[in-house]
Amino acid sequence: MTPFSFSPLSAPVLLALFSTGCAYAADLNVDLNKPALVISAKATKPMTFSLQQLSTLPIRRITTSTQWHHAPQQWEGVSIKALLGKLGATGTSVYVAALNDYAIDIAVADIIKYDPILAYKVDGHYMPVRDKGPLVVIYPYDEYPALNIQFYYNQAVWQVNHITVR
Amino acid sequence: MSALSIPCWRNRSLCFSGLLCALALAMASLTFSALQIAENQVSRLARPTLKNNLWVTTQLQLEALRFHQSMDGYLLGRDPVDTVRLRLDLLASRFQILKEYGTDQHMSATTWQQMIAMQRRLDGWSRQLAALPKDPELARHQVRKIETELESHLEAIHQMTLEVHLDMTEVVDNDRIGTKANFATLARALAGLGISVLAMLAFLAILLFRTRRLSRHLAGLNSTLEQQVEQRTRALHDSEERLRLILTTSPIGVGLIRDSDGCPLFINRPLAERLGLTDYPDRIVLPTLLDCPTRYYELYRRYRRERELRDCEAVLRGIDGPFPSLLTVLPLAINGEAASLIWVYDNSNRQQLEDELRHLATTDSLTELHNRRAFFAEAEPLIQKALQQGIPYSLIVLDIDHFKHINDSFGHPAGDQALRHLADMLRDLLRESDICSRLGGEEFAVLLPNTTQSSAVRIAERLRRHAEALDVALPTGQVMMTISLGVAELRPGDRDLAGLFARADRALYDAKHQGRNRTSCLQ
Numbered sequence: 119m120t121p122f123s124f125s126p127l128s129a130p131v132l133l134a135l136f137s138t139g140c141a142y143a144a145d146l147n148v149d150l151n152k153p154a155l156v157i158s159a160k161a162t163k164p165m166t167f168s169l170q171q172l173s174t175l176p177i178r179r180i181t182t183s184t185q186w187h188h189a190p191q192q193w194e195g196v197s198i199k200a201l202l203g204k205l206g207a208t209g210t211s212v213y214v215a216a217l218n219d220y221a222i223d224i225a226v227a228d229i230i231k232y233d234p235i236l237a238y239k240v241d242g243h244y245m246p247v248r249d250k251g252p253l254v255v256i257y258p259y260d261e262y263p264a265l266n267i268q269f270y271y272n273q274a275v276w277q278v279n280h281i282t283v284r
Numbered sequence: 285m286s287a288l289s290i291p292c293w294r295n296r297s298l299c300f301s302g303l304l305c306a307l308a309l310a311m312a313s314l315t316f317s318a319l320q321i322a323e324n325q326v327s328r329l330a331r332p333t334l335k336n337n338l339w340v341t342t343q344l345q346l347e348a349l350r351f352h353q354s355m356d357g358y359l360l361g362r363d364p365v366d367t368v369r370l371r372l373d374l375l376a377s378r379f380q381i382l383k384e385y386g387t388d389q390h391m392s393a394t395t396w397q398q399m400i401a402m403q404r405r406l407d408g409w410s411r412q413l414a415a416l417p418k419d420p421e422l423a424r425h426q427v428r429k430i431e432t433e434l435e436s437h438l439e440a441i442h443q444m445t446l447e448v449h450l451d452m453t454e455v456v457d458n459d460r461i462g463t464k465a466n467f468a469t470l471a472r473a474l475a476g477l478g479i480s481v482l483a484m485l486a487f488l489a490i491l492l493f494r495t496r497r498l499s500r501h502l503a504g505l506n507s508t509l510e511q512q513v514e515q516r517t518r519a520l521h522d523s524e525e526r527l528r529l530i531l532t533t534s535p536i537g538v539g540l541i542r543d544s545d546g547c548p549l550f551i552n553r554p555l556a557e558r559l560g561l562t563d564y565p566d567r568i569v570l571p572t573l574l575d576c577p578t579r580y581y582e583l584y585r586r587y588r589r590e591r592e593l594r595d596c597e598a599v600l601r602g603i604d605g606p607f608p609s610l611l612t613v614l615p616l617a618i619n620g621e622a623a624s625l626i627w628v629y630d631n632s633n634r635q636q637l638e639d640e641l642r643h644l645a646t647t648d649s650l651t652e653l654h655n656r657r658a659f660f661a662e663a664e665p666l667i668q669k670a671l672q673q674g675i676p677y678s679l680i681v682l683d684i685d686h687f688k689h690i691n692d693s694f695g696h697p698a699g700d701q702a703l704r705h706l707a708d709m710l711r712d713l714l715r716e717s718d719i720c721s722r723l724g725g726e727e728f729a730v731l732l733p734n735t736t737q738s739s740a741v742r743i744a745e746r747l748r749r750h751a752e753a754l755d756v757a758l759p760t761g762q763v764m765m766t767i768s769l770g771v772a773e774l775r776p777g778d779r780d781l782a783g784l785f786a787r788a789d790r791a792l793y794d795a796k797h798q799g800r801n802r803t804s805c806l807q
Binding site: 217218246247248249250277 | 343347370373374376377378380
């Protein structure tokens with residue numbers, strides 16, 4: 119790659135090539151009724167949610183680009199702030215863990231300030247595990263330039279399956 | 285700086301500044317584009333992608349092992365088949381990311397082929413796991429088969445991971461090199477821009493310096509000019525003052541009078557005093573200045589003819605009565621208006637002196653009668669005129685008898701007294717038109733216009749009788765005297781006074797010869 123010929127097109131083009139290869143997996147491979155998320159909080163029993171259950175909660179949509187995708191995409195899911203508020207969970211941080219054992223602490227202050235979502239749809243489609251599903255933490259990156267640092271990108275956990283309020 | 289070099293210099297400076305501007309513009313656009321490219325690069329590099337994230341590559345192998353473990357667990361009856369499916373999905377998701385990272389051209393074609401084959405394989409496994417036979421044994425067999433396949437490809441996965449890793453390092457290095465090159469270009473462009481800006485500043489400084497120098501020069505010129513103007517003004521003022529002083533103190537009267545309305549623009553003191561102008565009058569016109577109106581018209585006509593008057597004798601009305609003067613009038617334009625410059629030279633003293641001198645030159649001081657010279661000077665023209673016109677003229681020449689005796693007996697003052705008495709008698713007895721003269725010594729002459737010889741003889745006899753009766757009283761005694769007279773008449777044959785005079789003189793000689801105290805005339 120020469121210094122002046124960087125083309126942001128090459129990656130998405132190839133991505134598109136490959137994503138058609140596994141297109142069968144999208145939606146078909148997502149079981150909406152299967153337990154997808156466990157929320158643990160102090161003094162309460164762990165609660166399990168399927169995507170179906172999450173879909174019944176108020177929807178929050180964020181249109182933003184991400185570290186994986188330069189073009190903005192529409193993410194659809196449930197506001198973490200609203201979800202935790204609804205459950206009456208209290209704490210200072212939220213420990214978000216993924217299927218592959220990736221895990222990170224998200225400060226409640228950031229959740230309140232930026233109102234990230236637990237997205238279950240991108241561009242109108244449910245996401246299979248192969249495609250970062252079933253749940254992804256998405257911040258409104260495009261709305262707040264301050265979010266465009268690795269610290270917040272690290273908090274964009276995909277394949278989320280467990281949230282612990284601490 | 286000469287006048288010629290300015291436009292040339294200005295042209296050159298215009299050219300130069302245009303060149304500089306173009307250079308600065310080019311450098312600015314180059315800098316701008318380099319900046320934009322660098323900005324793109326930086327923003328791309330600043331975007332926290334996971335391409336340099338070793339976590340992903342390690343995760344791939346880890347997920348492969350976990351998938352293997354889950355199949356082991358399933359075969360041992362520990363894990364449900366869903367776990368195996370989930371682990372495969374997770375492995376597949378990591379592989380997908382690996383592929384995304386491997387989208388670089390450095391990746392060898394064989395590796396790409398292997399990766400695509402691996403993708404198909406994973407898809408195949410997914411399908412197989414999704415449709416496991418109901419029979420547990422068959423299912424286990426199927427899973428074991430997948431496990432064996434996975435084991436045979438673990439080395440390939442490792443190779444792929446390594447290649448992608450190496451490729452990533454190259455990409456990063458390329459980015460680094462590209463960034464460095466970008467920044468070098470940017471730095472060069474900035475340096476160029478800086479140099480052109482510096483050159484421009486230097487040029488501006490030179491321009492400013494030149495402008496300052498020019499303006500200083502101009503200011504110097506200006507102040508010199510002002511000084512000169514001031515000096516000239518002062519000099520002019522001084523000279524004007526001097527002129528005014530000269531004019532004011534000049535014994536000659538000077539006046540400047542506007543022609544249109546007779547307004548006196550200037551009148552010096554002598555003129556004002558001579559004319560008795562205490563206040564500046566509104567109007568001065570020549571007719572009112574002149575004593576004699578006819579003389580004014582004469583002068584006016586001359587002025588019209590000659591456009592000026594120079595030293596014209598004119599009698600002006602002064603405060604002490606009329607006085608003779610020499611009048612000079614010159615036309616002059618004052619502020620575009622016609623005016624007359626008038627010089628009045630008071631001639632009264634000179635006239636008087638002249639009169640006195642003339643008097644002294646023509647009069648006998650003792651008797652106040654014409655002297656000999658004056659007599660001839662005055663008589664000769666009359667004689668010429670008389671000869672031309674045939675007017676009768678007679679001449680009497682007379683002489684005191686024995687005058688030497690009077691002088692010797694009574695003293696010279698007595699002689700003088702006798703002469704004076706005789707002169708007074710002549711003045712008393714003769715007409716205004718008669719010309720009396722003491723020719724010298726005791727000899728007198730009387731020219732009688734319009735007088736024939738016989739009339740002249742009668743007049744002569746009358747004179748003789750009166751002289752005889754004349755009584756000259758003196759402290760030293762009484763002087764008695766008689767006179768002898770010769771009479772001659774102008775004859776047509778005469779050419780001048782000399783002939784007439786010679787005859788009268790001969791007649792006198794005759795009278796003396798005949799015994800004195802008598803009148804004689806030649807026949």
